[in-house]
Amino acid sequence: MQKSSLIFRQLFDRACCGYTYLLGDVSSKSAILIDPVLEQVDRDLTLIHELGLKLKYVVNTHVHADHITGSGSIKNKLTAIGESGVKSVISTSSGAKADIKLDDKEELIFGGNQLQAVYTPGHTDGCMSLVDHKNGLVFTGDTLFVRGCGRTDFQCGNSSLLYDSVHQRLFTLPLDYKVFPAHDYKGQTVTTIGEEKQFNPRLTKSRAEFIEIMSNLKLEYPKMMDIAVPKNMVCGF
Amino acid sequence: MQKSSLIFRQLFDRACCGYTYLLGDVSSKSAILIDPVLEQVDRDLTLIHELGLKLKYVVNTHVHADHITGSGSIKNKLTAIGESGVKSVISTSSGAKADIKLDDKEELIFGGNQLQAVYTPGHTDGCMSLVDHKNGLVFTGDTLFVRGCGRTDFQCGNSSLLYDSVHQRLFTLPLDYKVFPAHDYKGQTVTTIGEEKQFNPRLTKSRAEFIEIMSNLKLEYPKMMDIAVPKNMVCGF
Numbered sequence: 001m002q003k004s005s006l007i008f009r010q011l012f013d014r015a016c017c018g019y020t021y022l023l024g025d026v027s028s029k030s031a032i033l034i035d036p037v038l039e040q041v042d043r044d045l046t047l048i049h050e051l052g053l054k055l056k057y058v059v060n061t062h063v064h065a066d067h068i069t070g071s072g073s074i075k076n077k078l079t080a081i082g083e084s085g086v087k088s089v090i091s092t093s094s095g096a097k098a099d100i101k102l103d104d105k106e107e108l109i110f111g112g113n114q115l116q117a118v119y120t121p122g123h124t125d126g127c128m129s130l131v132d133h134k135n136g137l138v139f140t141g142d143t144l145f146v147r148g149c150g151r152t153d154f155q156c157g158n159s160s161l162l163y164d165s166v167h168q169r170l171f172t173l174p175l176d177y178k179v180f181p182a183h184d185y186k187g188q189t190v191t192t193i194g195e196e197k198q199f200n201p202r203l204t205k206s207r208a209e210f211i212e213i214m215s216n217l218k219l220e221y222p223k224m225m226d227i228a229v230p231k232n233m234v235c236g237f
Numbered sequence: 238m239q240k241s242s243l244i245f246r247q248l249f250d251r252a253c254c255g256y257t258y259l260l261g262d263v264s265s266k267s268a269i270l271i272d273p274v275l276e277q278v279d280r281d282l283t284l285i286h287e288l289g290l291k292l293k294y295v296v297n298t299h300v301h302a303d304h305i306t307g308s309g310s311i312k313n314k315l316t317a318i319g320e321s322g323v324k325s326v327i328s329t330s331s332g333a334k335a336d337i338k339l340d341d342k343e344e345l346i347f348g349g350n351q352l353q354a355v356y357t358p359g360h361t362d363g364c365m366s367l368v369d370h371k372n373g374l375v376f377t378g379d380t381l382f383v384r385g386c387g388r389t390d391f392q393c394g395n396s397s398l399l400y401d402s403v404h405q406r407l408f409t410l411p412l413d414y415k416v417f418p419a420h421d422y423k424g425q426t427v428t429t430i431g432e433e434k435q436f437n438p439r440l441t442k443s444r445a446e447f448i449e450i451m452s453n454l455k456l457e458y459p460k461m462m463d464i465a466v467p468k469n470m471v472c473g474f
Contacts, residue, residue: 012424014251043423050436186280187249189426199287 005112006135007051010180010189011044013037016067016224017185020044021139023132024053025111032057032110034130034139035182036070038236044070045077056110059089061141061182062127063096063232065155065225071098072236088235093119094126096233102128115139118169122162123150129170136177138193144170145181146188147200152214154222155229159214163207171197242349243372244288247417247426248281250274253304253461254422257281258376260369261290262348269294269347271367271376272419273307275473281307282314293347296326298378298419299364300333300469302392302462308335309473325472330356331363333470339365352376355406359399360387366407373414375430381407382418383425384437389451391459392466396451400444408434 007024016037022044024031031053036044048055055078058071071088078086087099089108094101102108104119108130115130120143127150130139142150144166152159170179175194196203202213222228244261253274259281261268268290273281285292292315295308308325315323324336326345331338339345341356345367352367357380364387367376379387381403389396407416412431433440439450459465 010426012249012426014424017251040424043425047425050432187251187277188280188284189247189249195287 004135006132007031007053008135008137009047011040011047013040013067015039017183018064018067019180019182019184019189020070021180022047022053023110023113023115024051025113028111029053030056030110032059032108032115033070033074034059035061035064035141036074038068038070038073041070041073041077045074054083055086057087057089057100057108059108059115059130060096060098060232060235061130061139062091062124063094063155063229064182065222065228067224068228068231069236072231072234075237090235091117091119091126091128093121093128094124096126096235097237098235104128120144120162120165120169122152122158122165123155125156125158125161127165131173131177136174137180138170138173138177139180139182140170141182144179144196144200144203146179146184146186146191147196149200149202150183151217151219153217153219154225159211160207162214163203163210166203171203241372243369244268244290245374246284248277248284250277250304252276254420255301255304256417256419256421256426257307258417259284259290260347260350260352261288262350265348266290267293267347269296269345269352270307270311271296272298272301272378273311275305275307275310278307278310278314282311291320292323294324294326294337294345296345296352296367297333297335297469297472298367298376299328299361300331300392300466301419302459302465304461305465305468306473309468309471312474327472328354328356328363328365330358330365331361333363333472334474335472341365357381357399357402357406359389359395359397359402360392362393362395362398364402368410368414373411374417375407375410375414376417376419377407378419381416381433381437381440383416383421383423383428384433386437386439387420388454388456390454390456391462396448397444399451400440400447403440408440
């Protein structure tokens, strides 16, 4: 049986079909939470407590339009019980407020583990992915989904930019890296870089075909957008 | 980065909050599917095809009451394209029809990997868990959930028996074995034996307290039961 230096949990919110990820360092118990959902904060904090983890960073991969981030609530609740050390994190390019703004290629270190920010704009202009090179994991936010990708029709979305982000910054990662998206609507939990390079129905197409596909999705205006975006621009505060 | 001999996928059905598990042997491509859901058969077969896997066994941990198994449909669809080798599997104690009926402690071998049947009656009288000792995984069906367990008020359910199954046959596994349940209603995907021994709100109680809790759940009659159980007694055929 394999031993890892990482405690890892994928958590799902059925309302927005969103994934939250908890990563903890086995030795130091230092932990990172990626893309928490406001309605699931109590579930997530209970798990963090039970696993004996100490939350260091709460990160958003981008300014979400479909749910309110749990970052603000988590900071408030932890501060209320005397654990005030957790820092909210988002990309500098998002323009959002947070304790820490990550530039491209900067790292978040938690114990003997680290996540590297890889800017992947296109769904929004401030999207970043987070790569764990030691364990071969990449958290792709709304940039790359299992056999799909995020929409590009609001929040400065840009199909051409998303195409470049995926092809130049994600598809250049090792083929066996596991891809964990911020959403899935079909019950799929994970994929790999190799699989998406081979089977993604949109991103295996040419740039021109991809832009054409994305301009014809005819998606509804997100129900939560006008509430969620302003809240998420200040990380839920 | 760790290499495994196992291709592993957890898949979710939002309608019944049910998990399906795909396990494939990296070398031989021989694969097992656990607890498939009828409505998700096309998703699952597409994934199996894309990963280059050859399905050897389709297993049900028990006769489900909340969804129709995908076993029958999978066998039909694979036979229709000339792949007739897949065998349906269920426990002997379930009394259900299947190509292979597993006795307690019998193994399913797929390439260099194997799953061992561990009888864990209580939710139904025919429930079994499946243990992968090499990778430290246990698929607990409706016996043990993340911080919960299956109900015991139909299909010959028996709280006392479920308590014994968990305490004698699951809680005796190594603490770091990962527990993958057949359902979760809160977006939790996995737990460990150690966590459940420490934090399961029902199964950390005494036997008498547990039986009392289970007799007062006041759950609704499952909507799908009268359709699902007869279909699942013949593995979806």
